[in-house]
Amino acid sequence: MLDYEGDPGELTREKMENISKYVVSKYWRISGSPPENFTLDISIVSDEEIRRVNRQYLGRDSVTDVISFPLMEGEEIPGEGVPLIGQVVISGEAAARQAVSEAHSYTEELTLLFIHGVLHVSGWEEGQEIEKCQKKILKEIKNRIL
Numbered sequence: 001m002l003d004y005e006g007d008p009g010e011l012t013r014e015k016m017e018n019i020s021k022y023v024v025s026k027y028w029r030i031s032g033s034p035p036e037n038f039t040l041d042i043s044i045v046s047d048e049e050i051r052r053v054n055r056q057y058l059g060r061d062s063v064t065d066v067i068s069f070p071l072m073e074g075e076e077i078p079g080e081g082v083p084l085i086g087q088v089v090i091s092g093e094a095a096a097r098q099a100v101s102e103a104h105s106y107t108e109e110l111t112l113l114f115i116h117g118v119l120h121v122s123g124w125e126e127g128q129e130i131e132k133c134q135k136k137i138l139k140e141i142k143n144r145i146l
Contacts, residue, residue: 022141027124027133035083037082046093054067063091064091065094065098068088068089070122071083071084071121088114090114108138
């Protein structure tokens, strides 16, 4: 299950659900087995909002493209019994800028940022390895999911 707000462009709810299930099932790095059913909270926000979140929760007063908040324990959503594994916050404005600078579509950039965020929720740390992995995943899912 996926809860999201903001304009995902062509990255539909169904595509985000399929991507998150794929990433969690194949790239989970947290001890124990990956959850089969889970909820992931997604927000696509403005630069101003992601800067506020970055400052408030991470102590960084700057705009960034994506922020993830993993919930390693997976808190259950009341009444649903489905663990919430984390939250991913993406700046739609940053995605648009980066799409232009990388010479690909807004949807492709948004997808890369979404994958990046889900990898963090799945236990991946920042670095070159995660950058390579997100590009590998994009190639793996391009024809099947997107």
